[in-house]
Amino acid sequence: MDLTKAVNAQKLCEQLIAAETESDVIDTLTSARLWDRYEHWVPYGGMEMNRSIVGNQQSSPVAALVEKLVNSLDAVLTCEAICRGISPRSAEAPQTMIEAVQRFFSVPDGRIQNLTASARTRLAEKIQLVATGPKKNPNYTIVDEGEGQHPDAFANTFLSLLRENKSGIRFVQGKFNMGGTGVLQFAGRESFQLIVSRRNTEIFCAEHGTGTENPWGFTIVRRINPGDGKPHSRYVYLAPAGRVPRFNADSIEVRPAEYPHATSRALESGSVIKLWNFKVPGGLKTNLMFDMRRALERHLPEPVLPIRLYERRAGYNAHSYETTMSGLSSVIADNPEDIEGGLDTGSQLSIQGVGVVDVRLTVVREEAVTGSNPKYPRGGIFFNVNGQLHSELDSGFVSRRTKLDYIASTTLVTVDCTSLSERLREDLFLGSRDRMRECEERDRLYDALADYLRDHGGLRELNARRRQERMAAAVSDEETTKIVQDLVKADPTLAALFGKGTKIKIPIGPEPVPVPYEGKRFPTYFRITNEPKDGLVKRCPRNRKFRITFETDAANDYFSRMKDRGRYATQGSPNLASVHLWDGVATFTFDIPQHCAPRDVLNVAVEVMDVSRIEPFASSFRVEVEQDAPPREPGGLKPPSGAFFSGLPKIKEVRRAEWNDWSFDERSALALRANISEDGEQLDIAVNIDNIYLQNEKDKRRSSDPRMLEYWFKYGLFLLALGMLHDHKTRKPAESNEALAEPGAFEDIGKACRGLAITVIPVIEQLSKERDLARV
Numbered sequence: 001m002d003l004t005k006a007v008n009a010q011k012l013c014e015q016l017i018a019a020e021t022e023s024d025v026i027d028t029l030t031s032a033r034l035w036d037r038y039e040h041w042v043p044y045g046g047m048e049m050n051r052s053i054v055g056n057q058q059s060s061p062v063a064a065l066v067e068k069l070v071n072s073l074d075a076v077l078t079c080e081a082i083c084r085g086i087s088p089r090s091a092e093a094p095q096t097m098i099e100a101v102q103r104f105f106s107v108p109d110g111r112i113q114n115l116t117a118s119a120r121t122r123l124a125e126k127i128q129l130v131a132t133g134p135k136k137n138p139n140y141t142i143v144d145e146g147e148g149q150h151p152d153a154f155a156n157t158f159l160s161l162l163r164e165n166k167s168g169i170r171f172v173q174g175k176f177n178m179g180g181t182g183v184l185q186f187a188g189r190e191s192f193q194l195i196v197s198r199r200n201t202e203i204f205c206a207e208h209g210t211g212t213e214n215p216w217g218f219t220i221v222r223r224i225n226p227g228d229g230k231p232h233s234r235y236v237y238l239a240p241a242g243r244v245p246r247f248n249a250d251s252i253e254v255r256p257a258e259y260p261h262a263t264s265r266a267l268e269s270g271s272v273i274k275l276w277n278f279k280v281p282g283g284l285k286t287n288l289m290f291d292m293r294r295a296l297e298r299h300l301p302e303p304v305l306p307i308r309l310y311e312r313r314a315g316y317n318a319h320s321y322e323t324t325m326s327g328l329s330s331v332i333a334d335n336p337e338d339i340e341g342g343l344d345t346g347s348q349l350s351i352q353g354v355g356v357v358d359v360r361l362t363v364v365r366e367e368a369v370t371g372s373n374p375k376y377p378r379g380g381i382f383f384n385v386n387g388q389l390h391s392e393l394d395s396g397f398v399s400r401r402t403k404l405d406y407i408a409s410t411t412l413v414t415v416d417c418t419s420l421s422e423r424l425r426e427d428l429f430l431g432s433r434d435r436m437r438e439c440e441e442r443d444r445l446y447d448a449l450a451d452y453l454r455d456h457g458g459l460r461e462l463n464a465r466r467r468q469e470r471m472a473a474a475v476s477d478e479e480t481t482k483i484v485q486d487l488v489k490a491d492p493t494l495a496a497l498f499g500k501g502t503k504i505k506i507p508i509g510p511e512p513v514p515v516p517y518e519g520k521r522f523p524t525y526f527r528i529t530n531e532p533k534d535g536l537v538k539r540c541p542r543n544r545k546f547r548i549t550f551e552t553d554a555a556n557d558y559f560s561r562m563k564d565r566g567r568y569a570t571q572g573s574p575n576l577a578s579v580h581l582w583d584g585v586a587t588f589t590f591d592i593p594q595h596c597a598p599r600d601v602l603n604v605a606v607e608v609m610d611v612s613r614i615e616p617f618a619s620s621f622r623v624e625v626e627q628d629a630p631p632r633e634p635g636g637l638k639p640p641s642g643a644f645f646s647g648l649p650k651i652k653e654v655r656r657a658e659w660n661d662w663s664f665d666e667r668s669a670l671a672l673r674a675n676i677s678e679d680g681e682q683l684d685i686a687v688n689i690d691n692i693y694l695q696n697e698k699d700k701r702r703s704s705d706p707r708m709l710e711y712w713f714k715y716g717l718f719l720l721a722l723g724m725l726h727d728h729k730t731r732k733p734a735e736s737n738e739a740l741a742e743p744g745a746f747e748d749i750g751k752a753c754r755g756l757a758i759t760v761i762p763v764i765e766q767l768s769k770e771r772d773l774a775r776v
Helices: 009-018 022-031 061-083 097-105 117-124 151-156 179-186 201-208 291-299 328-334 395-402 422-428 440-454 457-471 477-490 492-498 656-662 692-700 706-731 745-775
Strands: 041-043 127-132 139-144 193-198 216-224 234-238 252-255 265-267 270-275 307-311 322-325 346-351 355-363 380-385 388-394 411-416 526-528 536-541 545-552 567-571 575-582 585-591 601-609 617-626 650-654 670-677 680-688
Touching: 009 022, 009 193, 009 216, 009 252, 009 270, 061 097, 061 127, 061 139, 061 179, 061 201, 061 270, 061 291, 061 388, 117 307, 117 322, 139 252, 151 193, 151 216, 291 307, 291 322, 291 328, 291 388, 328 411, 346 440, 355 440, 380 395, 388 395, 395 411, 395 440, 411 440, 422 440, 440 575, 457 575, 457 650, 457 670, 457 680, 526 617, 536 545, 545 617, 567 575, 650 656, 650 706, 656 680, 670 706, 670 745, 680 706, 692 706, 692 745, 706 745
Parallel strands: 127 307, 380 411, 536 617, 650 680
Antiparallel strands: 041 234, 127 139, 139 270, 193 216, 193 270, 216 234, 252 265, 307 322, 346 355, 346 575, 355 411, 380 388, 526 545, 545 585, 567 601, 575 585, 601 617, 670 680
């Protein structure tokens, strides 16, 4: 069948672009006598049984949508290369995405956060994401000014699977040729995906000459349900007689204009993808400017090009219906007032058996993450490749592995894995690019990150300051001590938790605000701290790391800022694992190479250089390798006398005004947090005194003293939580690296206490009545 003779192909394409429901699409295809005639539909990827590939992609609808945006980024970069006469696979082509953006679009350092907001907006017009259709079931259209494809190339590009379309092109992200199918699982009931494209005119003329027609091509993908001997769904695309529909036109109107117009501006070449009734969680169905934008910023924290977002659904009242999405890194760069100052912003980590990763560190001020539309995601660790999220760890990892509980929820750690070898990235990340494999390399990466964060002096200081602010109005140590010591005397089981019941050695009230350290942009000295006259000699067991500290007047961000950053280099056998620079002290952490033997002497030279200097700062020292040290017992610092904690906990009474500080709501009852100090591991407990169940009990028991009810509630939950912690301790595997409790213990206990809050007061009151009756 020649579709151009049976129906007007351009009209059919325009009708599909204008369709705003799946029913509209079905009606359009039915009118064209295409819907039920399966001979006009071709298997996606040329594979009848393609469900196994399509159904094994991203588990998140946002991650799947991002894959489409990444394909557009790739197409724009490739277009620029070809238009400049550069073969994308040649040695003259950029070798990274950052290099491509720097060369093709003059982006400073290849990072768009270095551009002004207006410059980003102009650049964002090359890729657009438009929301249309109903509020509850949004349609998404992606328009890009990339290289585009000729209709005859659709089968080997847009509609292919497992081909090497981008193999050998170093400056693009997509390599697996399947991730783009992830959207089909979330595209409504029918998995509709409209694809419209025209080859860039300049590229087409260079490929085919000026006299050849350069038509628009289009097709639509759909899902065929199991049946007719097919045990699984199949995905097919429209191609009557095996030929993708096409038509000639100088341009099509598909780009958004002023609100509410969604398709009023012309596109002369490039590609269009439209998805209907996309299945996003309820919170992401709001105005595209808000929740979905934040989700995209998290999944594309550092896109190489910005993306313009357009909200074109009816019924929204907003100050703006379009904005530029430049990723989380740009949000951070644009809002320095939201960020805790004074911290260095990251470092390189060199991990044996893994490679080098770049760590970017940001701690958001607490007031910037509260409210109904926070700018930033909850804290965590985000593993990225070429600016796209590939895996993540929530703030619980930071809490468990570093005990920085009071900053964990606002600490954003970006780990750029782009420089890792291609093979290691293949082994580390799944092809769906949304999770990591359980493997030795992953464990080494996790351990290195935990060590880096735990050893960061700035993070420890900030965590202590926030802790004191939280616990300033806590119940006095004296009261807690007396109650728990009385209980320990009555039941020695509690001694396993607190040993001798040592009081926690922390002052009452907030710590004084430290005087900000003001380092120099370009230091005047950088030398080994207290270096002996005869030179520093460091002794270290072969299986341990060692640290060398340097004193300097450099600013904390000297090694990590975007512009004019300092550089360091080391010579010698030891592997430089990480560098911390904090308030005039630079800590260089080294690994002893595995090939070294005891009594080996290693000479190490360190040079530090920046654009202000002619000669580098130079230092050197020697390392004497010793016999392997015995393995460390898991858990780090140990509390005294075999106890679980180093001292009695502090109990904080939390009121409604402080709920955000503890992630409480009206039903929250109790939260546990840990803190590491030189005395060992300490426990803080927060009890929600404005809990709705406690308030209900006060209303029901007006004859009872409300202070007594609060006392029952607070200490009843406190003791129940301790019991659960004791159970976690006794069940904790001996090889666990978690000092305080097994992973998730604090969260699990907090959830359990939500239910216990309902009954704790009635149970205590009933037991007290029975005790009084027994006495009678």
